[in-house]
Amino acid sequence: AGPAHIGTLRIASSFKNVHAIMHAPLGDDYFNVMKSMLERERGFTPVTASIVDRHVLARGSQEKVVNNITRKDIEEQPDLIVLTPTCTSSILQEDLQNFVNRASLESKADVILADVNHYRVNELQAADRTLEQIITFYIDKAKKYGTISNNKTKNPSVNIIGSSCLGFHNQHDMSELKRLFADLGIEINLIIPEGSSVNQLKNLTQAWFNFVPYRETGLMTANYLKKEFNMPYIDISPIGIIEITAFIRKLEKILLDQGHECSFEDYITLQTKFVSQSSWFSRSIDCQNLTGKKAVVFGDATHAAAITKILSKEMGIHVAWAGTYCKYDEQWFKEEVKDLCDNVVITEDNALIADLIAKTEPAAIFGTQMERHIGKRLNIPCGVISSPVHIQNFPLSYKPFMGYEGTNQIADLVYNSFTLGMEDHLI
Amino acid sequence: ISCVSWLYQKIEDSFFLVIGTKTCGYFLQNAMGVMIFSEPRYAMAELEEGDISAKLNDYEELKRLCLQIKKDRNPSVIFWIGTCTTEIIKMDLEGIAPKLEAEIKITIVVARANGLDYAFTQGEDTVLAAMAQRCPEYKEKAISLSGDPKEETKHPPLILFGSLPDPVANQLIFELKKQGIKVSGWLPSKRYTELPAISEGNYVCGVNPFLSRTATTLMRRRRTKLIGAPFPIGPDGTRAWIEKICSVFGIQPVGLEEREKQIWESLEGYLKLIANKSVFFMGDNLLEISLARFLIRCGMVVHEIGIPYMDKRYQGGELLLLEKTCQEMGVSIPSIVEKPDNYKQLERIRTLQPDLVITGMAHANPLEARGINTK
Numbered sequence A: 001a002g003p004a005h006i007g008t009l010r011i012a013s014s015f016k017n018v019h020a021i022m023h024a025p026l027g028d029d030y031f032n033v034m035k036s037m038l039e040r041e042r043g044f045t046p047v048t049a050s051i052v053d054r055h056v057l058a059r060g061s062q063e064k065v066v067n068n069i070t071r072k073d074i075e076e077q078p079d080l081i082v083l084t085p086t087c088t089s090s091i092l093q094e095d096l097q098n099f100v101n102r103a104s105l106e107s108k109a110d111v112i113l114a115d116v117n118h119y120r121v122n123e124l125q126a127a128d129r130t131l132e133q134i135i136t137f138y139i140d141k142a143k144k145y146g147t148i149s150n151n152k153t154k155n156p157s158v159n160i161i162g163s164s165c166l167g168f169h170n171q172h173d174m175s176e177l178k179r180l181f182a183d184l185g186i187e188i189n190l191i192i193p194e195g196s197s198v199n200q201l202k203n204l205t206q207a208w209f210n211f212v213p214y215r216e217t218g219l220m221t222a223n224y225l226k227k228e229f230n231m232p233y234i235d236i237s238p239i240g241i242i243e244i245t246a247f248i249r250k251l252e253k254i255l256l257d258q259g260h261e262c263s264f265e266d267y268i269t270l271q272t273k274f275v276s277q278s279s280w281f282s283r284s285i286d287c288q289n290l291t292g293k294k295a296v297v298f299g300d301a302t303h304a305a306a307i308t309k310i311l312s313k314e315m316g317i318h319v320a321w322a323g324t325y326c327k328y329d330e331q332w333f334k335e336e337v338k339d340l341c342d343n344v345v346i347t348e349d350n351a352l353i354a355d356l357i358a359k360t361e362p363a364a365i366f367g368t369q370m371e372r373h374i375g376k377r378l379n380i381p382c383g384v385i386s387s388p389v390h391i392q393n394f395p396l397s398y399k400p401f402m403g404y405e406g407t408n409q410i411a412d413l414v415y416n417s418f419t420l421g422m423e424d425h426l427i
Numbered sequence B: 001i002s003c004v005s006w007l008y009q010k011i012e013d014s015f016f017l018v019i020g021t022k023t024c025g026y027f028l029q030n031a032m033g034v035m036i037f038s039e040p041r042y043a044m045a046e047l048e049e050g051d052i053s054a055k056l057n058d059y060e061e062l063k064r065l066c067l068q069i070k071k072d073r074n075p076s077v078i079f080w081i082g083t084c085t086t087e088i089i090k091m092d093l094e095g096i097a098p099k100l101e102a103e104i105k106i107t108i109v110v111a112r113a114n115g116l117d118y119a120f121t122q123g124e125d126t127v128l129a130a131m132a133q134r135c136p137e138y139k140e141k142a143i144s145l146s147g148d149p150k151e152e153t154k155h156p157p158l159i160l161f162g163s164l165p166d167p168v169a170n171q172l173i174f175e176l177k178k179q180g181i182k183v184s185g186w187l188p189s190k191r192y193t194e195l196p197a198i199s200e201g202n203y204v205c206g207v208n209p210f211l212s213r214t215a216t217t218l219m220r221r222r223r224t225k226l227i228g229a230p231f232p233i234g235p236d237g238t239r240a241w242i243e244k245i246c247s248v249f250g251i252q253p254v255g256l257e258e259r260e261k262q263i264w265e266s267l268e269g270y271l272k273l274i275a276n277k278s279v280f281f282m283g284d285n286l287l288e289i290s291l292a293r294f295l296i297r298c299g300m301v302v303h304e305i306g307i308p309y310m311d312k313r314y315q316g317g318e319l320l321l322l323e324k325t326c327q328e329m330g331v332s333i334p335s336i337v338e339k340p341d342n343y344k345q346l347e348r349i350r351t352l353q354p355d356l357v358i359t360g361m362a363h364a365n366p367l368e369a370r371g372i373n374t375k
């Protein structure tokens, strides 16, 4: 995972009309290049830098940060400006909060300082925290002005929390989830942060429940809303048939608890049998060829755990080890995959993973772009299942990982990785 | 710090150790794309909170890393690339290096290439400036790049500086040879162990516009004479560059005019395409002046030359040529904007609607989406 400020920027620039100002040296506005290239973004990325140079080192940022904030306020008229610290500002130890207080007096936009410390958290944790911070800020504001919605929507509804830019197949997942919820008769109240406006946040409380598709970003917000408004949430990622089923059953229970009569069992059966090809695929002769084949899995916690479950429970593949770089989520990850693989690996060290792969000699790897390159070197096929990713992982065609269509995509991905390996071997 | 990505390839027996934070690492990893998977000869020394509050011992930590590099890769030189963080916490890299160098017996060159002071290509400048101080003194016989040590030279030694891909460098050496000029050395050399010898009174000449510190170091510290020529970019620039070097050595250049004409002729097809089209440089790598000058000669109209940093002395020859080119082509001299404000530039682009905007990747896709061609 990348440095903390990347996480903050991903959240801030996913909202509509929110501008981020980084307190950083020249060169650290590299985020804009990534966003513009990887997402082939048409708009200008709403991120600017308040440059830290020699001058700032000697005399402090002083007016500079404040001026940059008020200037952006006038130029772009955003709803919110997020001042984003970087590693450099972490050690300068300037009182950025003070600048924010001063700037917010002068500007129309709300101004907050992202509460992330470069040396304590990484990109994903920072994204999680920043989202929570923004939500808390606007909920508090709404409470103060009495504009918060106290009523639930008439029909069951959900907030999807944590959909953001530069996420792995995020946009496709969102389309698939919308479809899934529509099938189940559940309205979407808000999707945050991607595409929503901070002015809508006061309506978050109208939803019947919250849903966090990726556990890396959104759990903090979901917990906050649970504590504050007693809103239940689901944190099961609907990736793979078994998990989708668990997800829908949990959802059913939440609705029943709130007095809404419903039963989704028929839907699950129908989808599993007819829409998703993957359970039939698992039984077909092709897939039986894969039984017992050796694979390894590595990625963020959400995807690595989900793929491990699919490989082992749905396809009968032997997962030699499964791992994640989300060190801070170690416990959850271990719990999820402990019976599904021989070993669990928790590390951020790419070289260690490379060594392990070489030692294990799996028939296929499921990992990030890093593992794909290791695979190339060792001549082992690799399916990319998680960030960090390259531009190829922002495909133009529809490729969700979640929901029933996602199961088809994953089955193809898994199958193609293995057959390629077999063919190679035969040749 | 991005200069690491091309310099480690250029200097074959080097290893680059970037001493910085996760931000620097992330930047390099993304900027280099696939290259990071080909076991490159660079690494990050990632500073942790403990290093920042100086709980850890910088010296011991660096020693451990360098010993490991020495063991695994055995390079002739390790470059320590200082970053914003080492700068702010005032890590005394220059002080530590000589001690460590003596202790572990491997050359260590320190260069600061941080975002506080420099932009993009200027990183190469800081590295070359640091190397310039390490070049051996000129002894009786220098290594001859032209391959023939007996070859007579009628001029004092000439050393070129600036990293170029080998074929390009060889081409320039060849062009000079045709004028009877011998290149006695090139900074950087292909291997660190083959650094060119430099001594007082030698002549030096830059091939890239962003090397002003290196130039200054060569003049002040090594007491060499700098040939302030335009840069060999475009046939016009290349000719002016050679002419200037010849004139310093009192050589009458031969066949240059012909040569330039030939090249222009071979470009005919392209020139037709771009004639009278307008171009806007947003500015990010200091090549802008030379490129603008070349494009004006090609018949284009330049609206604005954005440039991160402008050394009027070092780029003097180039600026004069730009002026001359504008006069000859009958266009006014474009405004040169140092440290441009991108936001205002975008406003100007919106009004001017140039045919081509030369820009970084952060702005390219959004501009294309607005119907503006970019490069």
Ligand code: SF4
Pocket: A025, A026, A027, A028, A087, A088, B001, B020, B021, B023, B024, B025, B027, B082, B083, B084, B085, B113, B114, B115, B116
């Ligand atoms: S600007 Fe400074 S902190 Fe950022 S990548 Fe460059 S050297 Fe590292």
